[in-house]
Amino acid sequence: MNYTLLYFASLRDAAGCAQESVVSEARDPGSLYADAAARHGFRMPPERVRVAVNGAFAARDVVLNDGDEIAFLPPVSGG
């Protein structure tokens, strides 16, 4: 499947990019995060990372579709 991954804040710094296109057998955001963490050396535990799919918050085990855009969101610190 083809996915677009979005990284923010420290994950963006660690990945060295804000966005990447991947081709993957993974069918859920949790698996995609595990792959990305191994590839980029993310040290943030997956349970701290919220997930959004196509611009809306989503569960880590939601079933993805080809072409989905998946965002990985570290703990927020606005305000």
Place this chain on the structure above:
Amino acid sequence: MNYTLLYFASLRDAAGCAQESVVSEARDPGSLYADAAARHGFRMPPERVRVAVNGAFAARDVVLNDGDEIAFLPPVSGG
């Protein structure tokens, strides 16, 4: 004893004046209020009226001195 009495808000309206000078045998604000209430027809119960003497809050039974300025303060409604 000579006193200056100050009236505010509805008590001022009822008294028809903001201030009056009185000569009285009364030695405490509570007695002065009872006299003023009879004289001016105040209907506000004395327990609702706070007292200030010479610009500071005071008890209704504080002992007054000649020349004191006594203010009668209805329940407040600022804000």
Place this chain on the structure above:
Amino acid sequence: MKTFSLSESAIDAASLGRELEREHVGAVVTFEGRVRDHNEGRAVRGLAYEAYAELAEAEGARILGEARTRFEIARALCVHRVGELALGELAVWVGVSAAHRDAAFAACRYIIDEVKSRVPIWKHERYVGGKAEWLHPWNP
């Protein structure tokens, strides 16, 4: 600058707000009380505030001092209008600055609550239709 003051002219909230700004301050909470066009079901045409000025300023300053003692705040200011006010006008302004928002919210709330219940200021409302009344809440 006095921490609590009475004002016979329009309150300038913007310049009061600037008084509170400091680089080390993380949070500013402000409260504005405005003249409403209704009160307890009656249409209000206008109102006036009367104060026992000497005691109001002393009691107001005492409340602001209490707020600085009770809460970890940097600065706190309060201004209350007296005299004639039009609908929508600012009647009272409270502003608090602090390092953190907990203290700023708590102190701002404390100040407006205490000012309303303790400072000798009285509201005189004029209603549509001609009646007028002093507000003397017996159960504040």
Place this chain on the structure above:
Amino acid sequence: MKTFSLSESAIDAASLGRELEREHVGAVVTFEGRVRDHNEGRAVRGLAYEAYAELAEAEGARILGEARTRFEIARALCVHRVGELALGELAVWVGVSAAHRDAAFAACRYIIDEVKSRVPIWKHERYVGGKAEWLHPWNP
């Protein structure tokens, strides 16, 4: 006007405040979060906010909607800065108008608390001495 928005330029608190003013409104509570020169004992030189803009605006609007459902308020607005900010600059502004102050205080507090904990915005602090860090509170 959007109830929640992100701003790349300085927040104009005065004009936001005027948006909230209505004759029938008795109480306005505002919260301003400003860039502090210290955070957890470290001297801050400056900071930047990054947002996932699309989701931040949707989640912010959802929070403002929740506030209108939970509390009896007239209007509520929130603006959050993104990009580079200098010390003392306004980072976030929340304003709520209501007939009564209880609702205005509660809603203002609700909005800033929820915005801080739910909206995808991240703070990047630069410290005196050269270090810099993303703030990712794990126990918010």
